[in-house]
Amino acid sequence: xxxxxxxxxxxxxxxxxxxxxxxxxxxxxxxxxxxxxxxxxxxxxxxxxxxxxxxxxxxxxxxxxxxxxxxxxxxxxxxxxxxxxxxxxxxxxxxxxxxxxxxxxxxxxxxxxxxxxxxxxxxxxxxxxxxxxxxxxxxxxxxxxxxxxxxxxxxxxxxxxxxxxxxxxxxxxxxxxxxxxxxxxxxxxxxxxxxxxxxxxxxxxxxxxxxxxxxxxxxxxxxxxxxxxxxxxxxxxxxxxxxxxxxxxxxxxxxxxxxxxxxxxxxxxxxxxxxxxxxxxxxxxxxxxxxxxxxxxxxxxxxxxxxxxxxxxxxxxxxxxxxxxxxxxxxxxxxxxxxxxxxxxxxxxxxxxxxxxxxxxxxxxxxxxxxxxxxxxxxxxxxxxxxxxxxxxxxxxxxxxxxxxxxxxxxxxxxxxxxxxxxxxxxxxxxxxxxxxxxxxxxxxxxxxxx
Numbered sequence: 001x002x003x004x005x006x007x008x009x010x011x012x013x014x015x016x017x018x019x020x021x022x023x024x025x026x027x028x029x030x031x032x033x034x035x036x037x038x039x040x041x042x043x044x045x046x047x048x049x050x051x052x053x054x055x056x057x058x059x060x061x062x063x064x065x066x067x068x069x070x071x072x073x074x075x076x077x078x079x080x081x082x083x084x085x086x087x088x089x090x091x092x093x094x095x096x097x098x099x100x101x102x103x104x105x106x107x108x109x110x111x112x113x114x115x116x117x118x119x120x121x122x123x124x125x126x127x128x129x130x131x132x133x134x135x136x137x138x139x140x141x142x143x144x145x146x147x148x149x150x151x152x153x154x155x156x157x158x159x160x161x162x163x164x165x166x167x168x169x170x171x172x173x174x175x176x177x178x179x180x181x182x183x184x185x186x187x188x189x190x191x192x193x194x195x196x197x198x199x200x201x202x203x204x205x206x207x208x209x210x211x212x213x214x215x216x217x218x219x220x221x222x223x224x225x226x227x228x229x230x231x232x233x234x235x236x237x238x239x240x241x242x243x244x245x246x247x248x249x250x251x252x253x254x255x256x257x258x259x260x261x262x263x264x265x266x267x268x269x270x271x272x273x274x275x276x277x278x279x280x281x282x283x284x285x286x287x288x289x290x291x292x293x294x295x296x297x298x299x300x301x302x303x304x305x306x307x308x309x310x311x312x313x314x315x316x317x318x319x320x321x322x323x324x325x326x327x328x329x330x331x332x333x334x335x336x337x338x339x340x341x342x343x344x345x346x347x348x349x350x351x352x353x354x355x356x357x358x359x360x361x362x363x364x365x366x367x368x369x370x371x372x373x374x375x376x377x378x379x380x381x382x383x384x385x386x387x388x389x390x391x392x393x394x395x396x397x398x399x400x401x402x403x404x405x406x407x408x409x410x411x412x413x414x415x416x417x418x419x420x421x422x423x424x425x426x427x428x429x430x431x432x433x434x435x436x437x438x439x440x441x442x443x444x445x446x447x448x449x450x451x
Contacts, residue, residue, distance in 0.1 A: 017322040021303050021330060027166040029299030031157060034173030036295045038180045038209065040288050040353070042202040045184045047354035049198055051281045053188075054354070055273075057199040058284030059132065060139025062269040063119040064147075066262040067112040071147065072154050073258030074108050075101055077247035080388060082162035083306040087313025095232025098159045098221070100247055105151030116144035126270040132277075135199070142203035149207070152214035156221060162306055163231055168220065172213055180209045253393025257384070257400045264404035268412060268426050275422055282362040283423050285353045286370050290377065290430070293338050297331045297378030301385035304328075308389030321449045324386035328379055328442070335378035339371040362423070369427035376434035383441040390448045399440050408433030 039061075046054045078101040085093035120137030124130065157169035186194055187201025197204065221233060228234055265287075272283035304327030311319035342349055346364045354360065380403075384396045408429045415425025 014322065014326070017307075017319075017326040018330065021300065021307060021323065021326050024161070024164060024166065024306060025300045025303035025330070027170045028161055028302050029296050031161075031166060031170040031173050032295035032299045032302075033292065034170060034177055036288075036291050037174075037177050038206070040292060041177065041181055041184060042206070043284060043288055043353050045181075045188050046199060046202060047285070047356065047359075049188055051277055051356055051359060053198040054284060055132065055277045055280045056135045056139055057202055058280055058287075059123065059128065059269060059273055060119075060136035060199060060203070061143065062266040063116060063122055063140050064143040066259065066266040067116060068147065068150055069262035070255050070259030071105075071108050071112060071151050074251040074255035075105055075151060075154050075158070076254035076258075076388065077101070077104075077250035078155050079158040079162045079302065079306060080250045080309060080391075081247055082159060083309035083389070084313045086163065087310035091230055092232030092235060094159065094163060095228075095235050097247060098155065098233065101155035101159070102152060102218070104248070104251070105155050106148050109148030109151040112147045113144045116140050116147070123270075123273075126273070128270070128273050132273070139199045139203050142200055143206060146207040146210045149210040149214040153210060153217060156214065156217035158302075159221070160217075160225075161302060163227065165225075165227070168225075169217065172217060172220075176209045176213045179212070180205055183208060250388075250393060253397050254388060257397035260397065260400045261404055264408055267409055268430070271413065271416055271426055272423060275416070278358060278362055279423050281354075281356075282359050282366070283426065285350060285359065286363050286366055286423070286427065288353060289342060289349070289367075289370055290374055293335055293374045294377055294381065296334050296338065297381055300327050300331045300334065300378075301382040304382055305385035305389035308386050312390055317449065320390065323389075324383070324445050324449060327382045327386060331378045331382040332375065335375045339374045342367045342371045342374075366424045366427050369424060369431050373427060373431040373434050376431065376438050380434055380437035380441055383438060383445050386445050387441060387448060390445070392444070392448055395444055396441060399437060399444070403433045403437035403440070407436050 042057065043054065046057050078097055081097045082094045085091065085097070119140040120133055123133035123136055128136075153169075157166075157173075160166055160168050183205035184202055185191075187197050187205055188199075190196035221228065225233065269280070269283065269287075272280045304323055307323035307327075308320050311317075311323055346367045347360060349367070350360050350363045384400075387396045410429075411432055412426045412429025415421045415428045416423070417425075419425055421428070
């Protein structure tokens, strides 16, 4: 009888953790899908403008995305410290963490804007065609102006997610998608006195949308958020640099980790650029599938990180284990089921992004490797965030360095160029590195959760 009772308690506990993770993750998933939907809409619109405009944007976005993802990582101290403080009963600390996060978002974002003005040198150094490099660098320079606003949005969204109010950011993002579509059409193809700007127009739409999005969330948290007093938003502003060492430290590890990952994928884009305009365009479309499904897994990862951080804050090892492993299991179910769409209707799925038959024929055979990468890449990001929720900053970073720079880049280059598999070879390397990463990080989390 005792055995049956223990089993019943375990089942209830498991179901409780599934419900809690999904409850938090669902609006977060919608929010992250809303962000990537803005990028996907850029690709869909440019896919109708021609392969040259699409290629300009794919390459121009590579340097921007690398630093953008690094920026989000550098600001990861906001959810880490907020969830830990709430778990420990120090709710008013959330306001101080938020103000410091806004300061760091503007500081880091401005520095990255300056760096991105020299993107053409990177493209030329990687062997890109000089004309292609110049056009793409112009796209990068415009996109760079969105960097501080993206950082502010990330800080506001992760604060709301950490206090279990993620739906606010979700609604804001999907509202921005509507304006993004309208601005894309107007700026890319032209309307009335506004000339057709192609890829530059997409970049300008991104800057406008994220600026409005970030200002809107700051206004909401300061004036309309009904729990702003509870979480210390209306408290006196803290010192923004001194006293924020722990917050910056939490961000350094995540920023380095995210930056290494994003820089590795940017390197893959540069590889595709060496294969020609068609390869670059098809790579960019295939990457949208990886990014879209990854965002679903990232929503589960953020929910998992918050729940692991809460459990760690209250010294609950049992809850920490359940939060981490349930997050991984849900990620496998989500990415595995959604990636089946790529097997069932490959031409239709690629056709969403372009009506260019040449690009469709080049992209469809690669989908089998993209689908495999989706499942394992989703799993590794969940376990990575579980480790960070436990306070592990640098081991996940080292794992990312190994999986992406010592596994993915060499294998992708070998398969793409030595074996002459082209874009297929690039995505083979992505899938293999994701398998390596999820297993290494799973062993790491198992060790941490047993300490």
